[in-house]
Amino acid sequence: MRFLFNLSFLLLAPVVLIEKFRFDNYTLFKVLPENERQIEILQNLQDNDLRFDFWSSPGIKAEFVNIMSKPENKIDLDNFLKSNGINYEIVMSNIQEAIDKETVSPYTRGRTPSMQFDTYYNLEGINAWINDLVRTYSEVTKLVGGVSYEGREIEGFRISHGSGRKIIFLEGGLHAREWISPATVCFIANELLTSTNPETRAAARDFDWYIFPVTNPDGYVWSHTNFRMWRKNRRPIGNFFGVDLNRNWNSNWLVSGASTNPATDTYAGPGPFSEPESRSLSTYLRSLGDRIDMYLSFHSFGELLLIPFGNSTAPYANYHDAINIGRRAMGALSVRFGTLYRTGNIAEAIYLATGGSIDWVKEDLNVPLVYCYESRDRGQYGFLLPPEQILPNSQETMDSVLELIHQGRRFGYLNNSGRILSPLLWVMIVALAKLLWVYKF
Structure with missing residues (x-):
């Protein structure tokens, strides 16, 4: 049950504790549509039956669709899929069990090394870590990118080694339940500050990095507490x-x-930029002018690298360059663990979807390279990526970010500073050095 309190009630009434919702015996279906007719059937179900939570939306290119069902509706969904000849598998029979296995660790204030990257953190922990980075590193500056409906600041920071550099902007946590997004953004930031890898150090020096791990703070807090x-x-x-x-x-x-229905998860609001989070963050982005050379948005899940736009499969703007750069970067991502991402614009890779941040950044700010990561996995755990996959996901993503920079420069972008070795080339150099050492050449 949800309650709406006005301020006077909060001041006068005793504290009311809202019990955290549990997902005992909630089921996750991985649905495997085989043709356009089945896709249309699933789209109709999503639009007209709000009993079911679509973790991924059915689209022409969708290889799978994840649907969460309450215990009392499981049989109805099962019968619906069978009656329409739609194949599926049950990937989680009790979603609460997966939630219970997620680790949310406390952050120890004043100790930046206590931040671990195989666990999740709540908003308080992430913001405390940001404040400690500002105190610890001279190249780190605190930023505020906007404000939320409930009055929370959208906190972030800049990593800068001098003036005159172009910006790489990292946006995380726009969808509250996608916890792997802030975790990945924080990992990338930590690598830029602490890694001894020459190409990572070069990337940190050559650009101003504007990093916002959680751009939907109210929703993120609610996903942790309620x-x-x-x-x-x-x-x-x-x-x-x-x-x-x-x-x-x-x-x-x-x-x-x-959707125009506020009961749905894809409700677009009463108008564009009706929400303080998107409105204030867009104002902040516009204030950076033409300094942004690359914009990276982090979401989950599906193992996709998306480029604008979501309204058409037409190759708008620098589509061909962006696709080629992205595909090469996903090749670098696959080296470490064999994870295979698919690259395309939003409409061709998943489904038609508009009103997103990367489309606006590309259209309004004309940022040269704009990408959205849909991180691990491919429907086995969805938004509940287990702790043992947090660090591998972040590591392979970091590999690909460095390759985006390298390939971007090869294609004539991001050329405001020195060059960075390709991650693949760097791996070969290290391997050759080890070989020479072993055989004393």
Whole structure:
């Protein structure tokens, strides 16, 4: 049950504790549509039956669709899929068990090394870590990218080794339940500050890195304290709560893949930039002018690298360069653990969806290279990526970010400073050096 309190009630009434929602015996279906007719059937189910939580949306290119069902609706979903000849498998029969296995660790203030990268952290821990980075590293400056509906600042930081550099901007946590997103962003930041890898150090020096791990702070807090699967922000809309912040940006707003129903997870809001989070963050981004050379947005899940746009499969802007750069970067990502990402624009890789941050950044700010990561996995755990996959996911993503920079320069972008060796070339150099040492050549 959700409660809406006004300020006077909060001041006068005793403290009311809202019990954290549990997902005991909730089931996750991995649905495997085989043709357009089955996709249309699933789309109709998503649009018209709010009993089911679609963790991924059915689209023409969708290889699978994850649907979460309450215990009392499991048989109905099972019968519906069977009656329409749609194949599926049960990948989680009790979602609460997966939630219980997630590790959320406390952060020890004043000790930046206590930040670990095989666990999740709540907003308080992430923001405390940011403040400690500012105190520890002279090249780190605290930033505020906006404000939330509930008054929380969208906290971030800049890593800069001098003036005159172009910006690489990292946006995480726009969807609250995608915990792997802030974890990955924090890992990348830590690598830029602490790694001894020459190419990582060069990347840190050659650009100003603007890093915002959690851009939906209210929703992220709610996903930790009350409802693990929460996606939107926390603004009350009539009897419901929340707007999907990745459908609220003023780029083809409400054209495709978004809802006018505030009960849904893809509710786009009453208008473009109606939400303080998207509105204030966009204002902040616009203030950076033409200094942004690369914008990276981090989401989950599906193992995809997406480029704008979500309204059409047409090759807008520098589509061909962006795709070629992205595919090479995903090749670098696959080296470490064999994870295979697919690259494409939003509409061709998954489904039509508009009003997202990367479309607005590309269209309004004309940033040369704009990408959205849909991180691990491919529907086995979805938003509940287990702790043992957090660090591998972040490591392979870091490999690909360095390759994006390298390939971007090869294609004529990001050329405001010195060059960085390709991660693949660096691996070969290290291997050759080890070989020479072993055989004393």
